[in-house]
Amino acid sequence: MGEKLVALLRRPSMRVALGVFVLLVLGGAGFGVWQSQQPPPQPIEFNHSRHAEVGVQCLYCHTGALTGPTAGLPSAEKCWACHQQIPITKPGQQQLADYIASGEPIPWVPVAIQPDFVQFNHRPHIAAAVSCETCHGDVSNMTVAEPQPDQNMGWCLDCHIEASKGNEEMRTRLLDCATCHY
Ligand code: HEC
Numbered sequence: 001m002g003e004k005l006v007a008l009l010r011r012p013s014m015r016v017a018l019g020v021f022v023l024l025v026l027g028g029a030g031f032g033v034w035q036s037q038q039p040p041p042q043p044i045e046f047n048h049s050r051h052a053e054v055g056v057q058c059l060y061c062h063t064g065a066l067t068g069p070t071a072g073l074p075s076a077e078k079c080w081a082c083h084q085q086i087p088i089t090k091p092g093q094q095q096l097a098d099y100i101a102s103g104e105p106i107p108w109v110p111v112a113i114q115p116d117f118v119q120f121n122h123r124p125h126i127a128a129a130v131s132c133e134t135c136h137g138d139v140s141n142m143t144v145a146e147p148q149p150d151q152n153m154g155w156c157l158d159c160h161i162e163a164s165k166g167n168e169e170m171r172t173r174l175l176d177c178a179t180c181h182y
């Protein structure tokens with residue numbers, strides 16, 4: 001199997017194909033960088049700073065971060081538990097009421113997202129007291145969540161090296177490819 005693959009890779013046509021593949025991947029990465037710096041339009045301009053001002057905690061809405069890989073988004077019903085008691089004065093509040101009336105889920109657009117082959121898990125980070133802001137920026141002063149630039153493999157590894165503080169066992173575990181790719 002291995003030998004066959006090597007023989008295949010030696011064929012000039014395969015090298016051209018590989019070259020094209022690499023160019024496509026690099027081109028895609030360039031596009032990704034451009035794209036990842038624009039906050040995408042959201043179905044409701046949900047205002048993070050307003051909710052921080054009235055004292056709603058990040059984990060109240062993104063509960064999953066404490067217990068598992070994904071932080072999760074609140075359901076429209078969770079928004080409505082508060083908002084059914086709040087007079088509608090802003091267009092976003094009317095939009096929310098319309099989603100509740102129609103029974104449709106709110107189609108939020110992902111902002112903080114890694115490729116499928118990366119296994120990120122919130123739980124160990126929250127357990128180690130890494131703050132949301134360290135990775136997501138100053139969300140309490142944002143309206144819709146803004147993407148953070150350069151959150152690549154080097155970003156993960158740099159912090160993992162720092163977090164292991166010279167502890168060899170921990171460093172090996174946190175830098176092991178299988179910790180993030182499996
Ligand atoms: C160590 C960095 C780090 C910390 C700390 C962190 N996050 Fe994340 N967060 C990420 C990464 C990376 C992703 C993308 C994960 C993916 O696509 O698999 C993400 C994704 C998300 C998402 C969207 C996807 C999902 O998981 O539902 C939300 C919401 C989120 N984070 C909220 C939070 C909140 C709230 C906190 C604090 C309680 C927090 N994060 C702490 C790195 C972090």
Ligand code: HEC
Binds near residue numbers: 046090
């Ligand atoms: C814990 C209670 C609570 C939850 C949960 C909650 N809100 Fe709010 N929200 C408030 C309060 C309080 C205000 C301020 C009301 C005001 O200024 O009239 C507010 C304000 C708003 C506004 C107006 C923002 C502005 O620009 O001033 C919108 C839009 C809104 N919320 C949408 C949502 C959506 C969508 C969700 C669910 C994702 C949600 N809220 C969840 C309490 C909550």
Ligand code: HEC
Binds near residue numbers: 042056108132143
């Ligand atoms: C009242 C509920 C609520 C609170 C409180 C809240 N969020 Fe959010 N968060 C949302 C909603 C709704 C979205 C989807 C809209 C958007 O991306 O702006 C979101 C999106 C996000 C995203 C991007 C998620 C994705 O799908 O990529 C991150 C990261 C995030 N929030 C972090 C935080 C942090 C950090 C805090 C605390 C400072 C916080 N949130 C407080 C409701 C909330």
Ligand code: HEC
Binds near residue numbers: 134173
């Ligand atoms: C700001 C610092 C920081 C950043 C950035 C960061 N991490 Fe971590 N990560 C930690 C800390 C601290 C731990 C917990 C270490 C411990 O106590 O075992 C951890 C643990 C983990 C674990 C659990 C490892 C295990 O087996 O226990 C995974 C998986 C992980 N991180 C993936 C990632 C990925 C993927 C990224 C980038 C997308 C990332 N981390 C970015 C600090 C960070």
Ligand code: HEC
Binds near residue numbers: 151153178180
């Ligand atoms: C702490 C988490 C973490 C560890 C450990 C880690 N990676 Fe990654 N890796 C990532 C993230 C996040 C990405 C996606 C972002 C990017 O492309 O830089 C990635 C991307 C990649 C890619 C795709 C590169 C590209 O440009 O698209 C390859 C290949 C890869 N990793 C191989 C490895 C190998 C081999 C190891 C072990 C030596 C390893 N990774 C260890 C987090 C990690």
